[in-house]
Amino acid sequence: MVRSHILVCGGTGCHSSGSDKLYTLFESELAAAGLGDEVKVIKTGCFGLCALGPVVVVYPEGAFYSQVGAEDVKEIVTEHLLKGRLVKRLLYTETVAEDTILSLDSTDFYRKQKRVALQNCGVIDPEDINEYVAYDGYMALAKVLTEMKPEDVVAEILNSGLRGRGGGGFPTGTKWKFAAAQPAGEKYVCCNADEGDPGAFMDRSVLEGDPHCILEAMAIAGYAIGASHGYIYVRAEYPIAVKRLRIAIAQARETGLLGGNILGSGFDFDVDIRLGAGAFVCGEETALLNSIEGRRGDPRPRPPFPAVKGLFGKPTIINNVETLANIPRIILNGADWFAAMGTEKSKGTKVFALGGKINHTGLVEIPMGTTLREIIEEIGGGIPDGKKFKAVQTGGPSGGCIPAQHLDIPVDYDNLTAIGSIMGSGGMIVMDEDNCMVDIAKFFLEFTVDESCGKCTPCRVGIRRMLEILEKITAGQAVPEDLDTLEGLCYFIKENALCGLGQTAPNPVLSTLRYFRDEYDAHVREKRCPAGVCKKLLSYTIDPEKCRGCTLCARNCPTNAISGELKKPHVIDTAKCIKCGACIDSCKFAAIYRR
Amino acid sequence: MSSKACTIASVGTPEQDKKLRESIAALHGGHSLVQILQAAQEIYGYLPEASLEVIASELDISPESVYSVATFYSQFTFSPKGKYAISVCLGTACYVKGAGEIYSKIKEKLGVEDGGCTADGKFSLDACRCMGACGLAPVLSINEDVYGKVTPDQIDGILKKCD
Numbered sequence: 069m070v071r072s073h074i075l076v077c078g079g080t081g082c083h084s085s086g087s088d089k090l091y092t093l094f095e096s097e098l099a100a101a102g103l104g105d106e107v108k109v110i111k112t113g114c115f116g117l118c119a120l121g122p123v124v125v126v127y128p129e130g131a132f133y134s135q136v137g138a139e140d141v142k143e144i145v146t147e148h149l150l151k152g153r154l155v156k157r158l159l160y161t162e163t164v165a166e167d168t169i170l171s172l173d174s175t176d177f178y179r180k181q182k183r184v185a186l187q188n189c190g191v192i193d194p195e196d197i198n199e200y201v202a203y204d205g206y207m208a209l210a211k212v213l214t215e216m217k218p219e220d221v222v223a224e225i226l227n228s229g230l231r232g233r234g235g236g237g238f239p240t241g242t243k244w245k246f247a248a249a250q251p252a253g254e255k256y257v258c259c260n261a262d263e264g265d266p267g268a269f270m271d272r273s274v275l276e277g278d279p280h281c282i283l284e285a286m287a288i289a290g291y292a293i294g295a296s297h298g299y300i301y302v303r304a305e306y307p308i309a310v311k312r313l314r315i316a317i318a319q320a321r322e323t324g325l326l327g328g329n330i331l332g333s334g335f336d337f338d339v340d341i342r343l344g345a346g347a348f349v350c351g352e353e354t355a356l357l358n359s360i361e362g363r364r365g366d367p368r369p370r371p372p373f374p375a376v377k378g379l380f381g382k383p384t385i386i387n388n389v390e391t392l393a394n395i396p397r398i399i400l401n402g403a404d405w406f407a408a409m410g411t412e413k414s415k416g417t418k419v420f421a422l423g424g425k426i427n428h429t430g431l432v433e434i435p436m437g438t439t440l441r442e443i444i445e446e447i448g449g450g451i452p453d454g455k456k457f458k459a460v461q462t463g464g465p466s467g468g469c470i471p472a473q474h475l476d477i478p479v480d481y482d483n484l485t486a487i488g489s490i491m492g493s494g495g496m497i498v499m500d501e502d503n504c505m506v507d508i509a510k511f512f513l514e515f516t517v518d519e520s521c522g523k524c525t526p527c528r529v530g531i532r533r534m535l536e537i538l539e540k541i542t543a544g545q546a547v548p549e550d551l552d553t554l555e556g557l558c559y560f561i562k563e564n565a566l567c568g569l570g571q572t573a574p575n576p577v578l579s580t581l582r583y584f585r586d587e588y589d590a591h592v593r594e595k596r597c598p599a600g601v602c603k604k605l606l607s608y609t610i611d612p613e614k615c616r617g618c619t620l621c622a623r624n625c626p627t628n629a630i631s632g633e634l635k636k637p638h639v640i641d642t643a644k645c646i647k648c649g650a651c652i653d654s655c656k657f658a659a660i661y662r663r
Numbered sequence: 664m665s666s667k668a669c670t671i672a673s674v675g676t677p678e679q680d681k682k683l684r685e686s687i688a689a690l691h692g693g694h695s696l697v698q699i700l701q702a703a704q705e706i707y708g709y710l711p712e713a714s715l716e717v718i719a720s721e722l723d724i725s726p727e728s729v730y731s732v733a734t735f736y737s738q739f740t741f742s743p744k745g746k747y748a749i750s751v752c753l754g755t756a757c758y759v760k761g762a763g764e765i766y767s768k769i770k771e772k773l774g775v776e777d778g779g780c781t782a783d784g785k786f787s788l789d790a791c792r793c794m795g796a797c798g799l800a801p802v803l804s805i806n807e808d809v810y811g812k813v814t815p816d817q818i819d820g821i822l823k824k825c826d
Contacts, residue, residue: 342697
């Protein structure tokens with residue numbers, strides 16, 4: 069009889085900080101304590117609060133242990149599981165009350181969240197189909213196969229108002245309707261798990277924490293449009309996700325939930341995995357199709373749309389992981405339940421990967437319409453080290469930077485577009501006063517230049533020209549006219565690039581020009597980087613009051629730009645200085661300033 | 664690239680070459696070029712030029728078309744990696760937390776360029792885009808090991824561990 073469960077987070081963040089080792093240690097410590105039969109250790113998906121990883125939760129008490137180290141395992145086993153005493157020093161402080169534990173839902177991080185796509189992440193063992201089934205898994209598939217006609221399924225998804233969570237925000241039901249309307253024959257369902265936005269990892273977490281829900285959703289989609297085969301296109305950089313998907317597919321086939329004649333309904337559906345090979349543009353649906361076909365991931369001109377002529381020339385729907393994760397829940401709870409959450413035009417919830425200069429980095433799922441301020445200040449716990457908020461970036465390389473004045477807008481597709489950013493796949497990176505917005509714009513353009521497939525000229529050449537101008541600006545070599553050229557290029561590329569990558573690549577520049585023009589001006593007109601980031605605009609000086617003349621900086625300077633006698637204040641020759649910062653790193657008296 | 668594919672006798676060790684031919688045979692059937700390249704890289708650790716020619720010849724397509732696909736994807740590399748392959752995440756979350764500085768510091772320390780390998784074959788260095796460990800930013804990985812919340816002054820210590 070199992071009396072306690074130890075849930076060890078096996079998500080990427082916690083895995084990286086050694087949760088695998090914790091899992092094996094728990095097993096061996098429990099065995100040593102003779103508790104092997106009474107306490108079960110389960111490796112789950114992501115709990116969301118990655119900043120406090122590795123996370124271990126012990127049930128039935130619901131004790132949320134954070135930042136657990138290998139050395140803590142023995143104590144948890146002997147104190148908590150043998151003697152029934154909580155290990156208070158490891159409990160997440162917000163859950164500690166006088167002599168009880170508060171529910172996680174009462175903490176700032178979880179209180180405003182609503183987990184739909186992530187509902188099983190951190191709850192079930194993703195490598196065991198029985199755990200998924202115990203949480204109503206495959207019930208939605210059974211429901212559509214036994215009680216619903218394909219057109220009812222499409223109608224249900226249409227009525228729910230679900231829109232694509234991968235970035236575009238296209239109504240999912242409409243996609244399905246187009247594909248379903250094509251003449252019967254070979255059709256395909258593709259799951260886009262090529263999560264390329266750097267800083268977004270919700271798809272990874274769903275795949276790692278709840279892989280069966282994606283298989284179930286794909287089978288439902290297959291039934292709705294008349295497809296019997298599906299492909300999951302997943303990044304090769306996500307080895308844990310790939311492994312768990314493979315396990316899930318094998319288990320689903322074994323139990324007859326994938327394959328021929330599912331649940332005796334006469335409906336056949338099977339899924340294969342294709343590994344991405346590292347190309348951001350493959351997140352664009354037509355490029356993804358080319359890549360599955362073994363070709364270069366060049367986007368295809370549209371029309372024809374994939375719903376008409378997609379994979380191998382057949383009607384195809386391509387849905388993102390998070391979009392699919394909502395499907396079984398919509399089928400089980402009804403379109404009205406889903407549509408009751410969110411705003412007028414954006415229904416349901418959205419998962420965000422909260423990162424950057426924020427206390428609670430991690431994954432959060434909130435109802436659409438929650439404000440940015442609630443996400444950043446309440447759920448995210450604000451900015452660390454008492455620094456000042458500068459901007460929040462959403463939508464990755466296709467999105468924009470949102471300044472403080474817009475923090476109170478409710479988050480949905482249309483509101484974010486209206487203020488010059490996009491929802492994107494859900495990366496949300498917070499920046500503080502130490503981040504230079506021109507540098508950030510340059511960072512994103514370096515990314516898109518690197519990832520441009522080269523097929524169309526506006527993107528291949530245009531973005532490169534933009535990057536060159538930004539390089540001039542950050543090097544202090546730009547003239548005011550360059551800003552006009554930069555802006556002109558932005559609009560031209562937006563209108564003329566072939567695919568979403570090129571059309572949205574100017575967004576980080578446009579939004580920073582719109583909200584942080586003063587920073588651009590400081591770089592161009594005053595040759596100054598207000599945040600102190602752009603190296604070539606910085607100057608280094610030694611404070612003669614603080615300098616002890618230890619000569620350490622002079623010895624570390626690679627260009628011999630520092631001179632001075634022993635025990636006398638040193639000086640930096642700015643003509644020779646290459647601004648590498650070696651002197652600051654070596655100074656033991658904090659006598660060198662960078663401005 | 665030359666088109667002398669059929670004259671290629673060996674790419675790596677006989678076992679590796681046998682594995683490559685087996686993988687090609689198993690995956691053959693159109694639409695599988697990316698998968699075959701992934702298999703080849705798994706076998707050799709990188710894509711030796713000769714392996715591309717073998718693939719072209721086995722699939723009966725031009726070496727140019729194999730090369731065109733192989734160069735498109737950043738996963739494929741044409742030079743061997745070091746014994747310790749260092750990968751510094753330059754995703755947005757890591758970048759705003761100073762990953763750029765960490766990357767240039769390692770570059771300087773090892774004296775290698777992006778994607779390069781030290782002369783003794785010990786270290787290779789790459790920048791990567793997001794490992795999904797944004798909660799631990801800035802992050803770098805050495806082979807399978809991930810190091811989170813890295814600061815520039817930890818770099819020497821981390822590199823020293825690789826022996």
